[in-house]
Structures are given as structure tokens and as C-alpha cells.
Amino acid sequence: xxxxxxxxxxxxxxxxxxxxxxxxxxxxxxxxxxxxxxxxxxxxxxxxxxxxxxxxxxxxxxxxxxxxxxxxxxxxxxxxxxxxxxxxxxxxxxxxxxxxxxxxxxxxxxxxxxxxxxxxxxxxxxxxxxxxxxxxxxxxxxxxxxxxxxxxxxxxxxxxxxxxxxxxxxxxxxxxxxxxxxxxxxxxxxxxxxxxxxxxxxxxxxxxxxxxxxxxxxxx
Amino acid sequence: xxxxxxxxxxxxxxxxxxxxxxxxxxxxxxxxxxxxxxxxxxxxxxxxxxxxxxxxxxxxxxxxxxxxxxxxxxxxxxxxxxxxxxxxxxxxxxxxxxxxxxxxxxxxxxxxxxxxxxxxxxxxxxxxxxxxxxxxxxxxxxxxxxxxxxxxxxxxxxxxxxxxxxxxxxxxxxxxxxxxxxxxxxxxxxxxxxxxxxxxxxxxxxxxxxxxxxxxxxxxxxxxxxxxxxxxxxx
Amino acid sequence: xxxxxxxxxxxxxxxxxxxxxxxxxxxxxxxxxxxxxxxxxxxxxxxxxxxxxxxxxxxxxxxxxxxxxxxxxxxxxxxxxxxxxxxxxxxxxxxxxxxxxxxxxxxxxxxxxxxxxxxxxxxxxxxxxxxxxxxxxxxxxxxxxxxxxxxxxxxxxxxxxxxxxxxxxxxxxxxxx
Numbered sequence: 001x002x003x004x005x006x007x008x009x010x011x012x013x014x015x016x017x018x019x020x021x022x023x024x025x026x027x028x029x030x031x032x033x034x035x036x037x038x039x040x041x042x043x044x045x046x047x048x049x050x051x052x053x054x055x056x057x058x059x060x061x062x063x064x065x066x067x068x069x070x071x072x073x074x075x076x077x078x079x080x081x082x083x084x085x086x087x088x089x090x091x092x093x094x095x096x097x098x099x100x101x102x103x104x105x106x107x108x109x110x111x112x113x114x115x116x117x118x119x120x121x122x123x124x125x126x127x128x129x130x131x132x133x134x135x136x137x138x139x140x141x142x143x144x145x146x147x148x149x150x151x152x153x154x155x156x157x158x159x160x161x162x163x164x165x166x167x168x169x170x171x172x173x174x175x176x177x178x179x180x181x182x183x184x185x186x187x188x189x190x191x192x193x194x195x196x197x198x199x200x201x202x203x204x205x206x207x208x209x210x211x212x213x214x215x216x217x218x219x220x
Numbered sequence: 221x222x223x224x225x226x227x228x229x230x231x232x233x234x235x236x237x238x239x240x241x242x243x244x245x246x247x248x249x250x251x252x253x254x255x256x257x258x259x260x261x262x263x264x265x266x267x268x269x270x271x272x273x274x275x276x277x278x279x280x281x282x283x284x285x286x287x288x289x290x291x292x293x294x295x296x297x298x299x300x301x302x303x304x305x306x307x308x309x310x311x312x313x314x315x316x317x318x319x320x321x322x323x324x325x326x327x328x329x330x331x332x333x334x335x336x337x338x339x340x341x342x343x344x345x346x347x348x349x350x351x352x353x354x355x356x357x358x359x360x361x362x363x364x365x366x367x368x369x370x371x372x373x374x375x376x377x378x379x380x381x382x383x384x385x386x387x388x389x390x391x392x393x394x395x396x397x398x399x400x401x402x403x404x405x406x407x408x409x410x411x412x413x414x415x416x417x418x419x420x421x422x423x424x425x426x427x428x429x430x431x432x433x434x435x436x437x438x439x440x441x442x443x444x445x446x447x448x449x450x451x452x453x454x455x
Numbered sequence: 456x457x458x459x460x461x462x463x464x465x466x467x468x469x470x471x472x473x474x475x476x477x478x479x480x481x482x483x484x485x486x487x488x489x490x491x492x493x494x495x496x497x498x499x500x501x502x503x504x505x506x507x508x509x510x511x512x513x514x515x516x517x518x519x520x521x522x523x524x525x526x527x528x529x530x531x532x533x534x535x536x537x538x539x540x541x542x543x544x545x546x547x548x549x550x551x552x553x554x555x556x557x558x559x560x561x562x563x564x565x566x567x568x569x570x571x572x573x574x575x576x577x578x579x580x581x582x583x584x585x586x587x588x589x590x591x592x593x594x595x596x597x598x599x600x601x602x603x604x605x606x607x608x609x610x611x612x613x614x615x616x617x618x619x620x621x622x623x624x625x626x627x628x629x630x631x632x
Contacts, residue, residue: 051333053452070447074335082333090326093268094244101268102327104261105334105341112260113516116239117232123242130483132242151330161333230494233512237490237519238483 003030003158003189004064004079006050011059013045021045021213023059031185034200035193037210043193044085044163046210050191051082051161063159078107081157085164085193088151089144091137095128096120098136102151109155122154123147125180127173142168153180160190166199178203265341266348269325274318279311279353301370302419306409308357308374310402312382315349316342316389317398322454324394329452338449339386339442342394346382354378373423380431381405383438390445393453471536472529479526486523493537494519497544504608510551517547545598545608552607583630588623591616 008026015021021042028050037043048054049061052068063079066072089098099119109115123129126146136144145168152162160181166174181190181203194200200207209216246254250267254260282304318324320342325331331341357374381401388397412422421427469477469488477485494515501511521543529539581589594605595616602620606613 048329048452053329053332055451070450073447073450074337077333077335080333082330084329084333086326086329088327088330096242096244097268098327100243101264102330102334104264105331105336107261107335110261113236113240116243117235118239120239120242121235124238129238129242133244148330226495226498229508229512230498233494233498233515234487234490236512236516237523238487240516240520241483241486241523 003187004076005029006159006189007060007062008049008056009060009062011049011056011061013049013054014057015042015045019045019213020057021049023215026208026215028189028191028206030187030189031205032181032190032192032203033206033208034204035191035208035210036195036197036200037193037216038195040212041210042213043210045213047085047161047163047191047193051080051084052076053082053084076159079157079159081106081152081154081160081162083148083152083160083162083165085167087141087144088148089136089139091135093136094132095123095134095136095139095147096132098147099123099151099154103154106155106157118155119150122150125153125176126150127176142170142173145169146173149177156184156188158188160184160188162190162192164193164195166194166196174199262344265336266344269319269345269348274314278314279349279356282307282311282353282357299419302413302423305370305374305377305420305423306406308353309378309381309405311353312346312350312378313385313398313402313405315346315353316382316385317395319345319349319394320389320449321394322452332450332452337446338451339446342386342389342449346386350378350382370420370423373420373428376428376431376435377405377423380434380438383435383442387438387441387445390442390448472531475522475526475529475536478523479529486519489522489536489540490519493540497540500541501544501548504545505548505552510548510555514544514548514551517550518544521547542599545600546604549600549604549607552610584623584626588619588626591619592623592627595620 006026006028008023010025011021011023013021019040019042023046035043035046045054049056052063052073055069061068063072063076066076068076093101096119099122100116103109103115103119108118120129120132123132126149128143128146128150131139131143136147139147145165149162149165152160152165165177169177178199181192184190185205192200192203247267250263253263253267258266285303285307320328320331320338322328332338354375385398385401388400391397392400409422412427413419415421469485471489471492474485474489474492478489497518498511498515501514502508505511505514518540522540525543529536533539581593584592590609591605594600594608595602598605598608600608602616603613606616609616
């Protein structure tokens with residue numbers, strides 16, 4: 001499957017009384033696009049829009065030519081791997097069970113063995129395969145972050161929306177993440193929000209900057 | 221045989237093997253679901269739900285309360301049943317509150333972004349609580365001190381509170397909807413009991429018909445607004 | 456991954472029985488090592504028995520899952536690890552052939568199977584048998600299958616397996632003499 005192109009046409013999202021995100025026009029294609037901006041600039045709101053978690057208040061968003069609205073949501077979401085900014089890993093489940101449960105919700109494979117293979121491959125990719133039987137509640141913050149990342153990477157999504165995947169990662173695992181994203185870049189549309197300008201420069205094909213809910217400048 | 225294909229297959233087969241041996245043993249509950257022919261992905265969704273055990277505990281708690289109060293002499297037998305009938309329809313509402321939403325489930329946002337429909341997920345999880353609660357309640361009600369059909373008078377009200385909570389959830393979010401329905405239900409039950417001066421009055425024939433009507437209307441609203449459960453809500 | 460590569464360079468290679476002992480103790484890396492050592496020839500050899508790639512893949516996966524769960528059942532005095540793993544693999548293949556919705560139609564003579572490598576005693580023995588007998592002898596005497604399992608593997612009735620075996624026996628006795 002080819003990497004989907006996302007278009008935002010004059011999209012606004014009113015997140016609260018005081019904050020509205022406004023994107024006049026934005027096209028995100030194959031490769032790694034990083035979203036930079038300070039806290040409160042609207043990075044997470046933009047990524048939630050791109051992950052179809054939030055609906056635009058006004059305007060139109062399309063994914064691979066399809067409007068990302070009610071009827072086509074499941075189709076868009078089948079291509080999507082999403083890492084939210086907040087900790088998304090329940091404490092009671094084991095590492096494997098959590099990633100497997102997300103894989104079920106993502107409808108990755110109907111065949112149990114193929115789904116489990118995809119789960120294992122993702123856990124191996126983030127260096128968590130050896131801890132697959134551990135309860136998530138016993139992991140460090142960085143390890144839990146890698147489990148959440150595995151849940152997003154599993155099954156080779158062609159559209160990856162990752163909100164601060166570098167948070168809590170040590171240098172070694174940040175390097176692994178960079179390699180993973182670069183390896184996928186040509187055939188995957190990857191959107192990454194981060195605070196780390198230096199890391200963004202090493203991983204990105206393009207950069208989008210947000211200031212107070214508005215696009216500042218883009219290059220590439 | 222093409223040697224490149226063999227290398228690919230060897231890699232894919234190793235992933236399948238390691239995935240198979242890495243998967244933790246299924247819980248008793250999940251195996252029970254599989255043994256009654258529930259599809260494997262559905263069994264996973266229901267069994268691995270992280271917060272539902274609290275709703276199970278609540279169901280058991282209501283029943284224990286009922287059993288414990290059975291010997292209390294200051295109560296009339298009718299009062300005891302009335303308290304049970306008033307509390308039983310709240311259990312599935314609690315199930316709804318704990319089934320879905322950012323306060324109930326850390327992976328809620330991931331679930332929203334997944335193709336699986338929000339309504340399907342919330343229904344699957346609610347139904348598992350309702351079935352468990354109903355099973356436990358039925359056992360207890362067999363020993364209820366009152367004769368006749370009043371023993372089962374919580375069934376339709378439970379259906380009404382559950383569907384109303386789900387229907388409101390499409391507008392208010394899951395948590396606010398469940399809280400509203402919980403409070404609303406208790407207000408109605410207490411008010412009707414006071415006006416009629418009979419603790420079991422809300423569960424009479426008229427009450428059952430109203431409950432059925434509410435359930436049908438709520439079901440229609442839920443069906444119409446189900447797509448809203450596919451987007452994020454923080455309530 | 457990198458740590459694993461480093462270890463492989465510094466630590467001496469473990470023998471097959473050592474790997475199985477480690478697998479019995481729950482060492483996942485040992486299972487991967489055993490897989491890297493044996494999976495390729497197992498895959499090729501399973502293909503000599505069955506041309507369906509999906510079935511062979513499933514059988515190979517089942518084989519190593521069985522090895523993971525049953526490694527403690529291996530007894531070093533019972534023979535080579537490779538032979539033990541092969542005996543599991545060929546049974547898993549038969550399991551899958553049994554479960555297949557449409558069993559292979561019974562053809563008059565099954566395709567002659569490739570022989571074991573030249574120079575081995577088995578090769579010399581089998582090469583002197585008629586083609587339709589050597590696949591039966593191989594399934595029963597080399598792979599250690601029951602006549603029923605051999606029937607499933609070769610797609611012929613159990614009775615045919617038995618009759619071919621009884622035809623093969625005097626021939627085998629002759630060559631062995």
C-alpha cells in the first residue's frame with residue numbers, strides 16, 4: 001500500500017474558550033514531517049486532528065483523497081498508527097497483551113498467529129521483546145513509552161501520527177527510533193511532534209512550526 | 221525454489237514463532253468466552269478490558285447487600301426488595317461509566333483512533349457487566365422473600381437506565397451521562413415511592429411500561445448518534 | 456539487538472543439547488539460535504514432502520512452538536537433536552495435512568520423492584527400491600511415522616501403505632543381505 005497524503009483545507013478546531021487552532025492550508029505527504037512549537041502552541045491539537053481523534057470545528061481534512069469524516073473514518077483509521085502524548089498504557093495488562101489488544105482494536109489481522117507475529121515484531125523493534133511478559137505497572141516511564149510506541153508501529157501502518165515519541169527515551173532508544181522512522185520514511189507518511197529541535201533536524205524531511213495555534217513557517 | 225523467498229519466509233516464520241511463545245496464557249474468563257464460540261478478537265476485547273472488574277465488584281456488592289439485609293428484622297420484606305430493585309439498575313450504568321472514556325481507560329485515545337467503532341467497544345464492555353450482574357442477581361432473586369414476578373422487576377428498568385446512559389453518552393460524554401442517569405434514576409424511584417406511599421410502586425405494571433418506552437426511545441437516539449462515540453470526549 | 460551480536464562473537468557457540476536445556480529453562484535467545492541453525496534445512500526437507508508453502512510454513516512454526524513447550528522431553532541418549540526436531544516437524548506436517556479441507560485426491564502413484572543425500576546408507580538402500588515403494592519406506596522407516604500418518608502424508612489410503620510396505624520388506628531384506 002502506498003503512503004497516504006493528508007490535506008487540511010482552512011481547518012479550525014476550537015479546543016477551549018481561549019484556544020483555537022487555525023490551519024489555512026497544509027499538505028503532509030510521504031516521509032517524516034516534524035511539528036515543532038512550545039507548550040500550548042497547538043501541537044497536540046493538530047496531531048489529534050490528524051489522528052482523527054478530534055473532528056475539525058470548521059474546514060475539511062482529507063486522507064488519500066477521502067474526507068476524514070464519519071463514513072470513511074474506519075477506512076482512514078485502518079492505515080493509522082497513533083501514539084498519544086499522554087501515557088496510554090494500562091498498568092494491569094502485560095506488555096504483550098496491551099500491544100495485542102491495540103492490534104485487535106486496529107483490526108490488524110483476523111488470524112491470531114499473524115497478529116501475534118506483528119506484535120512481537122513491533123516489540124522487538126522498540127527493544128521490549130524480552131520484557132513481553134512483564135506487567136506494564138512494573139515498567140519505568142521510558143519502557144512504558146516504548147510499549148505505547150510499539151502499539152503504534154505494529155502492523156506497518158502507512159500513516160503514523162506520533163505525539164512526542166522521543167519523550168522519556170534514552171540516547172540509545174532515541175537512535176533506534178530514528179532508524180525505525182527513517183527506514184519507513186519513503187513508503188510511510190509520518191508526523192512527529194517534538195520539543196527537541198536537534199532531534200527533529202536529524203529525523204525530519206520537512207518541518208512545520210506552530211505559534212499560538214497558527215502555522216509559522218514551513219520548509220521543504 | 222527461490223532462495224530469496226526462503227530467507228523472507230524464514231524471517232516471517234521466526235516472528236510467528238516468537239509471537240506465539242511470547243503471548244501470555246489467556247485468562248479463565250477469556251477461555252470461557254472462547255469455549256462458547258465468541259470470536260477470538262471479541263473475546264480479547266471483552267476480557268482484557270482494564271477497568272470493568274470494578275463494575276463486577278459493584279454487582280457482587282449490591283447482591284451481598286441484599287443477602288446481608290435479609291436477616292434485618294426492622295425491615296419489612298417489601299422494603300428490602302425495593303432497595304434491591306432500586307440499586308440493581310445502577311450496576312450496568314456503572315458498567316457504562318467504566319467502559320469507555322479518558323477517566324476509565326488509559327488507552328481510550330488509542331481506542332478512538334482505531335477503526336473499531338466506539339459504540340461496539342462500549343456495548344461489548346457494558347454487556348459483559350450486564351450479563352455478569354444479571355447472572356448474580358438472578359441467583360439471589362430465586363431466594364427473594366417476595367412472591368411472583370416482582371423478583372424480576374429490575375430487568376426492564378436496568379435496560380432503560382443502560383440505554384439512556386449510552387444515548388446520553390453520545391451528547392454528554394460517557395462519565396457525565398452515567399452520573400446524570402444514576403442520579404436521575406434514584407430521584408425518580410424515591411419520588412414515585414413517596415407519592416404512592418409504596419416502596420415497590422415504581423416497579424409496578426405502569427412503571428415497567430414506562431421503562432420499556434424509555435429504553436426504546438433511548439435505543440433510537442443511540443443508533444442515530446452512535447458516530448459521536450468515534451470521536452474524543454473528555455467527559 | 457546489538458548486545459546480542461556482541462555476545463555471539465564473544466561467547467562460544469552452544470551445542471544443540473545445551474540449547475535445548477536452555478530452552479527448557481525458558482531462554483528465548485536459545486530458541487532463536489536453534490531456529491537459525493535448523494530452520495532452513497527443515498523448511499527445505501518439509502518441502503520435499505509437501506509443495507504447499509502455507510502448510511509447510513505452519514508446520515515449521517508449530518515445530519518450534521512444540522520444541523519451546525517440550526524441550527524438557529528431549530533425552531540426549533535418544534539421538535541427535537536434528538533427528539528429534541525432524542520427527543516433530545514431520546508429525547506437525549501430517550497434522551496440517553489432516554486438517555486440510557480437501558485431502559489430496561488419491562493418485563495412482565505419488566510423485567517420486569527426492570532421495571536423501573548420496574553416500575548416506577539410507578540413500579544407497581532406498582535407491583535400490585522401486586519409486587512407488589521408496590516414499591512409503593522413507594515415511595515409515597526414516598521419518599518414523601505410523602502407517603496412518605504416512606497415508607496422510609503421501610495422500611494414499613492406509614491399506615496401500617501397508618501393502619506397499621509388505622512388498623518392500625522382502626526387497627529390503629534382499630539388499631541388506
